[in-house]
Amino acid sequence: MGTPPPPPPPPPQGGPGFAGFPQQQPTPSSQPGFGPPPGLPSSPGAPGGSAAPGGSAPNGGRGGGLRRNAMWAFVGAILASAVWTGTVVVVPGIVDGDPAVQSIRGYHAVDRICDAGKLTAFRGKYKMVDNYPLEHAGRSDSMDVMRCYALMKRTPExxxxxxxxxxxxxxxxxxxxxSAPEFAAVRQYFEQQKYEITDAPGLGEEAYFAYGDEPTSSDKTFHDINHYLQVRDGGMTYSLYWTDNYQTGKNHTLDRETVRKAMLDDTRDMLKAIGGP
Known part of the structure; x- marks a missing residue:
């Protein structure tokens, strides 16, 4: 910021889990509790479906990533519930058995993770839309959660x-x-949905990219691009989700390797900012 979009990676709703809680994206002045959960692929949208900040539609009237926000609360809750049910069937150990609790090592919660991690790589390629990124953190005895949601823009030369x-x-x-069984289940979900999976070097105990490029349901010349970077290190799990779209023959998005490098660079900075190696 197809075919109906694929459902999200399996999030356990209402409790600890690797994906997110489905929440509707507010206006920039809203309180924490923003944005689509990470792992939810983009919803379909017709060209010219919604307006960009300031009233103009990005990408020549297509609405860009903004068109995705209207149905998050409704669709997200339904899909998350359905996918979690499927995950329990695929990996019953997530809810049964006696899991061995893993150390969170030196990781700790911060109030504003994108501010702490800087987002230097992405900020070097985009400008933040006013009042973004949105950030918050929650702490409890069983799990700490940090969240950052950014809407970015660029005008290609x-x-x-x-x-x-x-x-x-x-x-x-x-x-x-x-967290290991659920982390494995998310990867299995991506594989089942035919995402391209590749290892991400030098991050945690295990890390990988998942990549999907698929046409929207309304016009098959319009494509949604979904990049995920998933990391697990002991009891710490991390998900970075980047999405954009393009029209065949009129690609104004960043190329795939440029996006991946920015994801890796900013992820390393963020993990160091919260106590990682």
Whole structure:
């Protein structure tokens, strides 16, 4: 900031979990509790479906990433519930058995993770839309959660249109459960949905990219691009979700490797900011 969009990676709603709680994105002045949960792929939208900040539609009237926000609260809650049910069937150990609680090591919660981690790589390619990023943190005896949601824009050289992309980051410090089975289930979900999976080097105990590029349901020349970076290190789980869209033959998005490098660089900075190696 297709075919109906794929459901989100399996989030356990109302309790500890790797994905997110479905919440509707507010206006920039809203209180914490913003944005689509990480792991929810973009919803379909027709060209010219919604307006960009200031009343103009990004990407020449397509509405860009902003078109996705209207149905988060309704669709997100339904999909999250359905996918979680499927995950319990695939990996019953998530809810049964006696998981070994893992240490969160040196990781700790901060109030504003994107501010602490700087987002230097992405800020070097985009400007933040006014009042973004939105950030909050929650702490409890069983799990600490940090969240950052950013709406970004850029005008490519030689283009008269503005490209909008969204960045959604969620970090969880699991203190009461073993996060490994659920982390594995999320990866299995991506594999089942035919996302391209590749390892992400030098991050935590295990880390990978998941990538999807698919046409929207309304016009198959319009594509939604979804990049995920998932990391687990002991009881710490991290998810960075970046999404944009383009029209065939009129691609104004960043190329895939540029996005991946920015994801890796900013993720390393963020994990160090919360006590990682």
């Amino acid at each position: 030689g283009s008269e249109t503005t490209d909008y992309a969204t960045l959604d980051i969620r970090v969880e410090l699991h203190k009461a459960v073993d």
